[in-house]
Amino acid sequence: MTHAEPVKTRVDPVTAAVIQGALENIAVEMGHKLMRMSYSSIIRESEDFGAALTDATGRQLCECRMSTPLQSGPIPGYVRGILRTLERRGETLHPGDVVMHNDPYGGASHGPDVGFCVPVFRGDRLIGFSVTTAHHLDIGALAPGSCGIVDAVDTYAEGLQFKAIKVFDRGTRNAAVWHMLRDNIRASDLVVGDMEAQIKAAEIGAARYLALVETWGLDTVDAAYEDLLDYSERLMRDAIRALPDGTYRATTHIDGYLDDPDPARRDLPLAVAITVEGDAITVDLTGTAPQLPDKPINMPLEGTVDCAIWLTLRSILLDSADYGPIPQNSGLTRPITIVAPRGTLANPIFPAPVIARFCPGNQLADTVMKALAQVVPHQVSAGIGNLRVVAFSGLQEGRHWVHMEIMEGSYGGRHGRDGLDAVDTLYANTRNNPVEDIESHLPLRVERYELRTDAAAAGEWRGGIGTVREFTFLADGGFSLEGDGHRYAPWGFDGGADGFTASLKLVTAAGEEVALPSKVPYHKARAGDRLVSLGPSGGGYGDPARRDVEAVRDDVRDGLISAGTARDGYPAAMGTDAGSPPIRAGAAPLTSP
Known part of the structure; x- marks a missing residue:
């Protein structure tokens, strides 16, 4: 037709x-x-x-x-x-x-x-x-x-x-x-x-x-x-048909279990090959790491993997900023075929555990984005800063209290726009819990909820910035956490710098600091202990030398980056490139805030 x-x-x-x-x-x-x-x-x-x-x-x-x-x-x-x-x-x-x-x-x-x-x-x-x-x-x-x-x-x-x-x-x-x-x-x-x-x-x-x-x-x-x-199917097929036929590949990695002595549990690849043929797309996940039979970061093919792929393709090819609201129904998925070898992270075999599939699935969506960047570079973002989810819990007078906190990630920069700071990414899209709601219902105090400083990846459009989240236990309890991005920084695109990795530590009431990996099984906590999370920052998009001088200066004035970081990341804009003057004549000099 x-x-x-x-x-x-x-x-x-x-x-x-x-x-x-x-x-x-x-x-x-x-x-x-x-x-x-x-x-x-x-x-x-x-x-x-x-x-x-x-x-x-x-x-x-x-x-x-x-x-x-x-x-x-x-x-x-x-x-x-x-x-x-x-x-x-x-x-x-x-x-x-x-x-x-x-x-x-x-x-x-x-x-x-x-x-x-x-x-x-x-x-x-x-x-x-x-x-x-x-x-x-x-x-x-x-x-x-x-x-x-x-x-x-x-x-x-x-x-x-x-x-x-x-x-x-x-x-x-x-x-x-x-x-x-x-x-x-x-x-x-x-x-x-x-x-x-x-x-x-x-x-x-x-x-x-x-x-x-x-x-x-x-x-x-x-x-x-x-x-x-x-x-809806016609919209998706028309968008696919506009792409050049071919196969586009990308591989990223998840941490896995960085503190595990078994190398088969660490540094796990997620591989994507997207083949465009006419008005149809095949997404092949061959090359993704084998499933972990006794660790729950495997991803159900139906319910997680398929949704990560569909959501990413729809968001990129039918961006609501251009298309407006479109009917969200099963017609959108008809032109898309998924190939996922059995026994891999992306198609585990029962009874392999899957409950912690959240961060791997989000990284899979990011890998699809990276593959598509080769064919629609102006429609993707650079690498995202992945999310992390913590469960706080305890007993009060014999009754359990449980709280789940989704700690935000960040988007990479994209063509014409800086990355979004401190937001849920890709297939999550949840909202934050207000501090007032947490503190009025739970024996927790939120000490810090702010953007990281000097953690914005350089680019023509900088990467989004992750958060600092700090919680104090007001009573004895415990926590467990699933996350990622402690080893692998979000990818920069088209000359943009890679983003910033995440970190996590427990500061005991006695002042001892304990560095924690990105995945923490249930860990007891005492009143006065503090959990401190630094969320990852997304990758930069485009050559930093092309960034608008005023945008760099605004980031310094807003306290997002220091003057020293600005000079290191944007030497041309700051007048430190081989002693050259600032790009914009007459621009006022910067000092650290």
């Missing part, structure tokens, strides 16, 4: 647009209701949740725009996993059912991301699903919390597994499941409360979807979303 040919549609475009808007509003309402009803800050403040509608086979129709890509993106996989499991058991769905699912080898992203799926029936006909997912503070793993579980030997050590379990069966609550949840999960009031909020939000979505069908008729709604799927 050429661009000049008319596009055949099943319904008129106005009706399709109205139905598209209605579908998106349903997903947004689900998200707002879930946030307002949730107990924990990870959902209420960080928005680490997903909400979406699918058709009866699991094809995604819409998603909540506030949710994170790593939560909404896997929802079709949750539905497909549920349907496969029920079929294998010989079970069927009925009106009034609510299904809980968190199987990382059955579509879920990892065990703590629990999905609740409400089938939508019109009479006795199944017409779709309303689904919410959310990250829960604890799922009964070997250590408190649901992040920082970096030493699980298999999936059974990662917590409770729910494979298409009916928590409501034809409207009747399955009390035994809820008893098991409360008896096996720490901070169960928060976790179970969040789960009940998920169910109610999904039920609201199901009711709204059924009302939409009753208003327009099932045939019209079906035809409209088929058109929407086709429209």
